[in-house]
Amino acid sequence: MPSGVSKPAPAATTPAATGDRPLLRLTGISKRFGGVQALTDVSLDVTAGTVRGLIGPNGAGKTTLFDVISGITPATTGRVEFAGQDVTRQGSTGRARLGMRRTFQRAQVFSWLSVEDNVLAALEWHGGGGGVLADLVAWPKRRSLEKARRERVDEVLEWCGLADSRRVAAGSLPLGLQRLVELARAIVDEPRLLLLDEPTSGLDHGESDRFGELIQSLRGRGAAVLLVEHDAGFVMRMCDRIAVLNLGSVLAEGTPAEIQADEAVRDAYLG
Numbered sequence: 001m002p003s004g005v006s007k008p009a010p011a012a013t014t015p016a017a018t019g020d021r022p023l024l025r026l027t028g029i030s031k032r033f034g035g036v037q038a039l040t041d042v043s044l045d046v047t048a049g050t051v052r053g054l055i056g057p058n059g060a061g062k063t064t065l066f067d068v069i070s071g072i073t074p075a076t077t078g079r080v081e082f083a084g085q086d087v088t089r090q091g092s093t094g095r096a097r098l099g100m101r102r103t104f105q106r107a108q109v110f111s112w113l114s115v116e117d118n119v120l121a122a123l124e125w126h127g128g129g130g131g132v133l134a135d136l137v138a139w140p141k142r143r144s145l146e147k148a149r150r151e152r153v154d155e156v157l158e159w160c161g162l163a164d165s166r167r168v169a170a171g172s173l174p175l176g177l178q179r180l181v182e183l184a185r186a187i188v189d190e191p192r193l194l195l196l197d198e199p200t201s202g203l204d205h206g207e208s209d210r211f212g213e214l215i216q217s218l219r220g221r222g223a224a225v226l227l228v229e230h231d232a233g234f235v236m237r238m239c240d241r242i243a244v245l246n247l248g249s250v251l252a253e254g255t256p257a258e259i260q261a262d263e264a265v266r267d268a269y270l271g
């Protein structure tokens with residue numbers, strides 16, 4: 001058991017409940033790049049407190065769907081609802097403000113900043129603003145806010161097993177730890193939905209296991225996780241439900257056992 005992982009997840013705010021409605025709902029998403037039809041009529045729900053896998057062969061449309069969900073690229077047609085709102089026309093910043101976070105196939109950290117400052121910067125993105133005058137007026141409040149932020153960063157670093165690396169430049173860390181820094185940045189303000197793009201690629205077994213424990217812990221706290229992953233074993237272990245994309249369409253959807261037993265999936269993907 002890696003250090004920190006068995007501890008209770010640090011508390012900030014509990015992700016808001018969305019009643020019976022799924023946290024994320026995609027309806028009839030299609031995406032065309034010139035002559036390439038990358039996605040065709042994809043509909044998918046993701047519920048709070050669950051881990052949903054998204055698998056499929058190379059070129060199936062997984063990254064494009066992540067881009068559409070996170071607001072990096074607009075869908076050609078279809079609707080994206082998140083946290084009870086229609087966000088189809090919102091960009092990635094608006095969706096992030098509603099509690100959506102994403103990690104990338106190539107871990108994205110500020111390589112020249114320390115691990116601690118990487119996580120602090122992610123937290124400050126949500127607070128602050130208003131310029132020098134606002135800072136002066138709100139100075140006493142800001143000092144206590146700053147203290148609370150530091151404490152929160154400490155908790156998350158501990159929880160991710162990064163406390164010993166806190167003063168190290170993030171870019172000098174091995175890939176497995178950089179992925180944890182990226183995860184710490186994504187979870188520091190308790191996102192409602194975490195989109196993880198191939199989080200275990202390049203990690204060894206121990207690092208993958210650690211990542212898996214963190215994912216399950218987030219799920220236990222009510223966050224939803226959408227996971228694109230080529231490691232089929234990891235997906236089967238992690239996910240409550242799995243959607244299989246093939247040639248831009250949903251080929252199958254179900255529990256890991258149902259997906260494993262599905263002949264069309266075996267033919268198209270699992271081999």
Ligand SMILES: Nc1ncnc2c1ncn2[C@@H]1O[C@H](COP(=O)(O)OP(=O)(O)OP(=O)(O)O)[C@@H](O)[C@H]1O
Pocket residue numbers: 033036037038056057058059060061062063064065
């Ligand atoms: N910006 C783009 N312009 C043109 N075609 C694109 C663009 N982005 C993706 N595509 C095409 O859309 C299809 C889906 O690609 P996508 O990267 O989403 O698949 P993927 O399932 O993530 O693949 P991989 O597992 O290899 O990452 C592919 O045919 C790809 O070539």
